[in-house]
Amino acid sequence: EIVMTQSPATLSVSPGERATLSCRASQSVRSNLAWYQQKPGQAPRLLIYGASTRATGIPARFSGSGSGTEFTLTISSLQSEDFAVYYCQQYNNWPGSFGQGTKLEIK
Amino acid sequence: EVQLLESGGGLVQPGGSLRLSCAASGFTFSNYAMSWVRQAPGKGLEWVSGSSSSGGSTNYADSVKGRFTLSRDNSKNTLHLQMNSLGAEDTAVYYCAKAIALAAFYYFDNWGQGTLVTVSS
Numbered sequence: 001e002i003v004m005t006q007s008p009a010t011l012s013v014s015p016g017e018r019a020t021l022s023c024r025a026s027q028s029v030r031s032n033l034a035w036y037q038q039k040p041g042q043a044p045r046l047l048i049y050g051a052s053t054r055a056t057g058i059p060a061r062f063s064g065s066g067s068g069t070e071f072t073l074t075i076s077s078l079q080s081e082d083f084a085v086y087y088c089q090q091y092n093n094w095p096g097s098f099g100q101g102t103k104l105e106i107k
Numbered sequence: 108e109v110q111l112l113e114s115g116g117g118l119v120q121p122g123g124s125l126r127l128s129c130a131a132s133g134f135t136f137s138n139y140a141m142s143w144v145r146q147a148p149g150k151g152l153e154w155v156s157g158s159s160s161s162g163g164s165t166n167y168a169d170s171v172k173g174r175f176t177l178s179r180d181n182s183k184n185t186l187h188l189q190m191n192s193l194g195a196e197d198t199a200v201y202y203c204a205k206a207i208a209l210a211a212f213y214y215f216d217n218w219g220q221g222t223l224v225t226v227s228s
Contacts, residue, residue, distance in 0.1 A: 034214040036152075043202055043218035044144075044152065055216060087152055089214060095168060096212035098152040 002026050002090050006099035012107040015078050021102045023071040023088035031067045032092035038101075039084045047086075048073065075104075109133040109217040111203045116222030123193050127222060129186040129203030137161070137181040140206040140213055143188050145199035146221075153199075156188060157206060157213060170196070193226045200224075 003026040013019045023033070031051040036044040046055040048064035051071060061076040075082055083106050088099040115127040127143070142157040156167045156177040165177045176189040186203055200221040206213035 032210040046216045091212035092210045094211045
């Protein structure tokens, strides 16, 4: 099974600043990677699939990049509603696997 | 608007059984794969089980294989997860998710609000 490792575990950023979250796969997953956002008490929400394609209704301040084993989720100018936990998930190999999450908190 | 409404969660004793259901609306249910993903308290996400659009193919995480059974009724737009021989490690919020099958697995473009399963004596 492919192991997905996210870093950092917690990221403290001020509103209006840029946040960069990382996700590393233990072997290549090509561009078959998704990002999800989860707020407390809520279900996850799909942000990005195909490593860089925004899901329907996702603001342009969210962007994804990378391929192979290294991926990045960038939030260009943090809004108050963006503070949440973010998960990456590979779907290139069976079974798919999630990272352990990065908690984005207000600095 | 896609809606996924889970039900059937609750408190069950170790070794017991529970059946979760997911009622889907707002999309053509029979055209999509579906999955259950769970989240133990304070932990991350774990895929549990998935069904092809027809229901003819189902698959399971190793952690639940042989204990859980996934089924779907495309005439009623519902997905079911029969969970047997439950243990404390199965305690989690269980999410029903609409799955997009690509590459060798899925990603999940819509999620229900989840139903809590607690296994405890």
